[in-house]
Amino acid sequence: MLLKYIISHTRLNESSVKNTIKLLNEDCTVPFISRYRKEATGNLDEVQIGDIVKYKEQFEILEKRKIAILKALEEQNVLTQELKQKIESCIDLITLEDLYLPYKKKRKTKAETARKNGLEPLAKIIMSQKANDIESIAYKYINKEIKNVDDALEGARHIISEWINERTDIRNSLRNQLERHAQISTKVVKTKAKDEKAQKFRDYFDWSESLQRIPSHRLLAILRAEKEGFIRVKINIDDVRALERIDNRIIRSNNTCADQIELAISDAYKRLLFPSLSNEALSKAKEKADEAAITVFAKNLKQLLLGSPIGEKRVLAIDPGFKTGCKLVCLNAQGGLEHNETIYPHPPKNDSFAAIKKIASLAEAYKIEAIAIGNGTASRETEALVKKIQFKNNIQVFVVSEAGASIYSASKIARDEFPNYDVTVRGSVSIGRRLQDPLAELVKIDAKSIGVGQYQHDVDQNKLQKELDVVVENCVNAVGVNINTASIPLLSSVSGIGPKLAENIFNYRNKYGVFKSRKDIKKVPRLGDKAFEQGAAFLRIKDAKNPLDDSSVHPESYKVVEEMAKDEGVTLGELIGNEKILQKINLKKYETQTIGLLTLQDIIKELKKPGLDIRESAKVFSFNQNIKSITDLHTGQLLPGIVNNITAFGCFVDIGIKESGLIHVSNLSDEFVKDVNEHVHLHEQIIVKVLEVDVSRKRIQLKLHKK
Structure with missing residues (x-):
């Protein structure tokens, strides 16, 4: 099954x-x-x-x-x-x-009460539709609890209503109608219409749309507005048509029984069927919207995690600010903190001369190769300041997303790593490390806090977390992990490892020093054969005695590679990276019951370029320095920008000011756009055209010009 x-x-x-x-x-x-x-x-x-x-x-x-x-x-x-x-x-x-x-055991219902009062036989007589004078028959059911004929007939109808509600064919028929024809409509709660917080939902103060065709982001926005008490939501279909369809399934006579059944059908529809199945239809639509939103979030997260690293370079990171100053940290090539202090180049202190001098001296003292500037408050001003400095060496300057840095800086992971430093220093370290290796740093932060989705707090949280965990795991294993430098969160995402073994690896490394071979991994407490099988090939060891330990070749295949080298009359070191030799190897010769052609092809691909990082290298980017606020924008301008969020209806672009601009899906291409991700990627550098600027609502409409 x-x-x-x-x-x-x-x-x-x-x-x-x-x-x-x-x-x-x-x-x-x-x-x-x-x-x-x-x-x-x-x-x-x-x-x-x-x-x-x-x-x-x-x-x-x-x-x-x-x-x-x-x-x-x-x-x-x-x-x-x-x-x-x-x-x-x-x-x-x-x-x-x-x-x-x-x-199903039910709470006390009207039908249950009617049964206790002895009215089920009357309900069966009515449903048989054979009696012509049902009132006379109903008279026989008058008792201590049933005062008159009307009470008897009403009780019988309650039982019939329950039977109708429980009929699978009727429920499926109504489901079909809801699926095909349901409309979702909204009305503003009049007392909340002028509420400032309600204004972002004002498009939905009076709205109606097909439930089947409503885009996921719009449904989630409507449901959020309802949850916050600004609007009321209703699901509607053609009630007359729905009732006729139920009548046609049940009524087959033209007597007083039929009249009673028709009343029972109306009651079943209004009281039981429609409320239950319209809620079910809305829940299914919500589930579908959740899946769409989670898919977008997952795609965005994958692109973010696989963002371009600058690699093992010495970085000076700056968390910019005005009143509180700019926090500086100097990191070594492995991301270790070597120095930190604060400068005040911007208002109110305006000590730019001392700031420039300090940055220049630190760059020289710590042999800095790149500068990372957070993209928050005072980012543009800090970037302009840094670019004025005449460095002795060629130093690249990058603006780095701060999203989630504050979450990391206050986390237990950050406190354990930097117990003697405050949150501002930890946040600056995170900014610098994101430039060195976005994946290694971002896995320390709850993916929902990184800010690359939409309505992430409105979707099913368990499904969201599960999907994002899968994305993180797949990204970490696609890139591979240096076991001798990886943090516990990074190690936790390696196939077969998990949090407890990650902690054991980390502690073992601190106690006994770096791992010199993949075989050493087996010495970690509680790391058994299964965990080794699942994780070893994703854990890399730099400068190992066996060069295969720094590749994605699984240890179970080492013997095959050694045979290839022996057959070609070269050492392992001479075979790895030698495309000329690798190209001519007859793979069929090395096929076994456990290692087939597909695995052998993967091995050859890896041996040609061992340890190749699948990610592109980081590129320097500059915004238009003349654009400092939304009031500097005008229609027709062409501006450089960076995609900072992708949704189902388009993408948001950072153009160097506080407000991000929106490229609606219709402005991504002159042709129909099925998937936004086919046209742009998160953190991609693009050129946009300004279409419309609404200063009062702080909205900017853009069009994709070129990449």
């Missing part, structure tokens, strides 16, 4: 899915499976394997719910063979819950 379920959702090859499930059940990680078990999976990538993981988990949740429902039905002695077969063959939760609905 599991195999069939996953294949039906993914359309992947049966053997690929079967082997992947087996590997997952053996506690193999997605990065390890996608990179080192290609023969087993049929070369599935991490996204396809991730889908198998997702549907495997969905299936397990479904099966767990089936077991609970079957147990509950057995306890009630209502489980027939037919019902059991229907439940066991069910392939989605909604259908499963519909099957269980008639037997």
